[in-house]
Amino acid sequence: MLLELTPDELLSTTRAVRRRLDLHRPVEREVLEECLRLAQQAPTASFAQNWHFVVVTDAGSRAALGELWRSVADAYVGRRAQAAAADPVLARLSDAVRYLAAHIHEVPVHVIPCVEGRTDGRPTAAQASRWASIIPAAWSFLLAARARGLGGVWTTFHLRHEREAAELLGIPYDRVMQAALIPVAYTMGTDFKPGPRRPLDTMVHWDRWD
Numbered sequence: 001m002l003l004e005l006t007p008d009e010l011l012s013t014t015r016a017v018r019r020r021l022d023l024h025r026p027v028e029r030e031v032l033e034e035c036l037r038l039a040q041q042a043p044t045a046s047f048a049q050n051w052h053f054v055v056v057t058d059a060g061s062r063a064a065l066g067e068l069w070r071s072v073a074d075a076y077v078g079r080r081a082q083a084a085a086a087d088p089v090l091a092r093l094s095d096a097v098r099y100l101a102a103h104i105h106e107v108p109v110h111v112i113p114c115v116e117g118r119t120d121g122r123p124t125a126a127q128a129s130r131w132a133s134i135i136p137a138a139w140s141f142l143l144a145a146r147a148r149g150l151g152g153v154w155t156t157f158h159l160r161h162e163r164e165a166a167e168l169l170g171i172p173y174d175r176v177m178q179a180a181l182i183p184v185a186y187t188m189g190t191d192f193k194p195g196p197r198r199p200l201d202t203m204v205h206w207d208r209w210d
């Protein structure tokens with residue numbers, strides 16, 4: 001079932017959801033497939049369609065991925081402890097990350113968007129084309145998920161252990177890159193607000209940078 005959201009509401013309220021993921025409500029495969037079909041409408045360089053989504057529902061695999069994720073999340077929170085003590089926004093983010101680290105294995109679905117062809121060490125143009133052949137699709141997935149009452153958060157922590165995650169899931173590391181790990185669940189409540197963002201004129205450059 002689709003939420004009643006205008007396109008602008010959908011675009012402005014698809015937030016990073018960590019604490020409001022419903023860890024107990026199963027997510028139907030058909031709903032995930034609907035979101036993935038919509039994700040496939042995103043562009044890829046040269047119409048390559050070189051994208052893949054590894055949708056992890058197996059509890060053992062989620063637990064193992066959770067361990068990889070948690071080890072990096074804990075270090076991240078630890079490194080930022082001092083800064084967070086002085087900044088309530090950072091403190092809130094750290095709390096949310098700590099919460100998700102403690103529960104990530106309980107999130108019913110972990111989605112890992114992947115793209116064929118490694119670009120390690122290659123020129124920026126090659127990297128930009130490759131990453132942009134999966135990231136728009138993965139974001140479309142999250143938008144479609146939000147429209148269906150699901151939520152998640154784009155995360156990259158586990159990529160510090162990309163090779164281990166690849167071995168765990170049978171992803172051919174030498175020819176496939178993982179872009180993210182998106183924990184996905186129904187959200188507790190569906191009311192989300194636009195996130196705080198810097199004023200537009202601090203990041204838009206008309207005609208020239210300066």
Ligand SMILES: Cc1cc2nc3c(=O)[nH]c(=O)nc-3n(C[C@H](O)[C@H](O)[C@H](O)COP(=O)(O)O)c2cc1C
Nearest residue numbers: 014015016017097100153154155156157158195196
């Ligand atoms: C490239 C990228 C990497 C991210 N990696 C992580 C991550 O590893 N762990 C995490 O908890 N959040 C991660 N995030 C989520 C950001 O912290 C989140 O987008 C930010 O808090 C803004 O949230 P908002 O859109 O709800 O304001 C990542 C986001 C992006 C775009």
